[in-house]
Amino acid sequence: MPLAEQKRVYTYRDYLNWDGDKRIEILDGRLYMQAAPSRRHQEILSELHRQIANYLVGKNCKVYPAPFEVRLETIEISEQIINVFEPDLSIICDKNKLDDRGCKGAPDWIIEITSPSTARVDKIKKFNKYEEAGVKEYWIIEPEENIVSVFTLGDNKRYGRPEMYAGDEKVIVKTLESLEIDLETVFS
Template identity: 50%
Template sequence: MGAAEKLQEHFTYADYAKWPEDERWELIEGVAYAMAAPSRQHQKIVLKVGNQIDRYLEGKSCEVYPAPFDIRLPNHNEADNDVDTTVQPDLAVICDKNKLDDKGCRGAPDWIIEVLSPSTALKDMDKKRWLYERHGVKEYWIIHPIDRWVMVYTLKDDGQYGLPLMFGMDEPTAVGLFPELLIDWGFMQETTT
């Protein structure tokens, strides 16, 4: 099946699991979205931020996973094959080990980070923001590497994200879920040169 056909049908995880491993796709409510190869800068940010999170979480119950790592988001209790949303955020922190299996994660991670790329910026800022809110992701970070800012959404008691907080990368950013964890952006000086 070609890319054009994937963009015209409603798919589930059963379909997704059969697609070639050398192609990267996400499913959002049954719609397939092709994922472009990330830039070097994008990958450096994912690596540096992921390493800081991983060091902090050492010996704790939560774990961080970088893409490609499948996050299946069921609407109810449907079987995996019937799940129509599978995403691959750049970084996902999962604290409930019962959500983890050999396929990845079934259910909402506690914290998701997306690094914006020109080809996915609108999807990350709109579709995924609503999707993550609806599924109960407690904290959602969007990193803009060019303009050097971080947008942070935090899930409120009513199950909705409040207004986002914006942070520049001139000083470390505290993590709401782990207040003693500060993400240091010093490596960004190297990334932009």
């Protein structure tokens, strides 16, 4: 959730110097606090991470669970970076995008698990930023309904209509050849 009545633009420098105990994200220069995730959120995250990480053994791509820093801007000057995210899962196949802090540029695939306090940002604001940055595949998971919305970047550099999946289906990942996510175990 955004902090109330922000008067200034926050940058990556602020993110690096944040001294609070809470996790933060910066979206268009606005500071967003990250509430502690629920147990259900963590169970879903853990199972997705397990399935993806097992698939990626011996492959070039890597999967990183939050907190893992994603800077969509590829510029070097920290005062000019005004978008810093910590997606629930980030999958990166280009090792040149990785540094000691996280990912600089668009991951290949991002997964966000919504909560009542993050759903609006995940579905609208982050959606637009991820699309603009060129994230090839974006999943929005809604734990309360056991629904997954899969957005894939088209040739026109836009996300098309989502493919929707429910609790007991299997989802074929578009960005990773032959990976299939079993939602029954994700949501159980």
